[in-house]
Amino acid sequence: MSKINKLVTALAFSVVAMTAMPAQAQTRIALVVKSLGNGFFDAAAKGAEEAAAEIGDIEIIYTGPTSATAEGQIEIINALIAQNVDAIAISANDPDALVPALRKAMDRGIAVISWDSGVAPEGRQMHLNPSDTDLIGETIIKLAADYLPDGGDVAILSASSTAANQNAWIAAAEAILPTKFPNINLVATVYGDDDSVKSTDQAKGLIASYPDLKAIIAPTTVGVVAAAQVVTDMDLIGKINVTGLALPSEFKQFINNGASQAVALWNPIDLGYSAVYLANALAGGETAVPGATLSIGRVGEVTLDDTNSAAMAAPFTFDASNIEEFSKIY
């Protein structure tokens, strides 16, 4: 009976071994994601491959656990340490629990960076944020202003009034208004609590209270869909432009019907691409210290702050020209 057992095991293993045997390359960079089977991360892996092809002599190991757990990622980190990869670029499921495992990786000479979702500073050499507060604040206003050459009234439909992210972005937007967008008039900020029904009511309220409203800016993926639906339902397409931060797959229909000219969000392709550039630089001997400037290829360059974190770029804009392509990704 053990013969048949062996045969089955051998067969399964050899299939696995044949498909997964690595081709030897100079630098092996592991792109570890929160979980596999997620369009966002698949897109990041696409960007990573692009960067690898550009730099040359790089093998990308795209991996992640089945379910988004810290324990699953630690098992993967252990396997990567054993393979003695040159660099690990990770989007972490837990900022703290991964620290001991990643420290072990660094102790054994592996370059470690986090991207998208960060690891505590002691567990990585640097962290790459998709964007930063000021860039997001500026982008959400710019998205509206670009289609208002003569200026006009705009309002913000946010998530909850206690959402730290959104509040920081709105504060940054308000700060930049007088200098960069003098003819844009922010008339109100309301809160839809990331709830479809409440966001819909708040959007209707804005339209009723401000007859001259030209744009609704929703820096939340729930709010932006609700507002666009209201504008569509009330036949206000062309009068009020809805914009903000949106998932292309959820929002495609509103770009297509004209309720919105353009929205923005982080671009996962660029994120994976930049992560590989940075991981390769650190594996190649560059050091990550506050103030250092590192190249991220076609995306530009990043400068590290006090915690060795860096912001990649302003959110990526989706409009009629590219929404179709990105809606297939995430």
Next chain:
Amino acid sequence: MTELPSKSRNIPDRLVSPIKTALFSWPTLLLAVAIFIFILNSFASPYFLSAWSLSDATFNFTEKALIALAMALLIVSGEIDLSVAGIIALASTIMGLALQFGVDTPGLVVIGILTGLVCGAFNGALVTGLGLPSIVVTIGTMSLFRGISFIILGDQAFKGYPESFAFFGQGYVWWVISFEFVLFLLSAAIFYVLLHRTNFGRHIFVIGNNPVAARFSGVRVERVKFVLFCLTGLMAGVAAVLLTSRLGSTRPSIATGWELGIITMVVLGGVNILGGTGSIQGVVIAAFVMGLVTFGLGLLNVPGIVMSIFIGALLIGVIALPILLTRLHDRVSR
């Protein structure tokens, strides 16, 4: 009336010789699989045969295997505990809470293990005291225990465990031999003696085979089961100490989904899920098989989902093959 044959007939003591029994027993079969996977791994990846790699590999399964030892006893007795991962979460959270009040390493360890014990006793009391089915009770407490840690922690984390606390999950006793691994081997020996060499162990088998008969034979069924639940909780508490130490932090999502991995280990180890039969040797080897398979596939960077499929196939294969072969054998010999 016919005459009895005068020639004396040889009636064997056993129908099958003990050597043959041992040779075709579950643990032996599993050991062959384990050795085979080990050899296969050595060929499949150049990184596998290194002392440090193998040492790292043990961390992937020792905590689960520690709980599997106690779970095996519980399943042999015909009960099950699905709340073990929830117990880990709660025990880890209570340790983190104690840390906020300045409790030091020895205190943290005691608190973690005690929390596990209390949770296990709670399960045991509900099952044996109220006579509820263990699968129902522990599905409930699975959410209850983890729910309490969610209430305490929310989206926060406890961190800043003392340096000395890191030893349990990250320390080495000698060279590449980790503390976790030594603890697992010691516990395996203790559980082996408990199940296979004591009266208590015999009682567990009897209860699993026929609780009514056990009761009429004077076995204190309820008390044995209660002790087994406490023991499982205790081991979950121990695992919580190790895991918390290894992660250096506590989040309510800690050890999510571990109950399935643990039960898989037990079943793969040849313990009858309906109770009555099983061995600690089998469970120990099953732990190694699962550890070797996941680590070996990890070295080949096989995606996690393929790994799950592989474990699932291994489980069904190892369970189904003997049954299929027996049927085949019956048909051929008929």
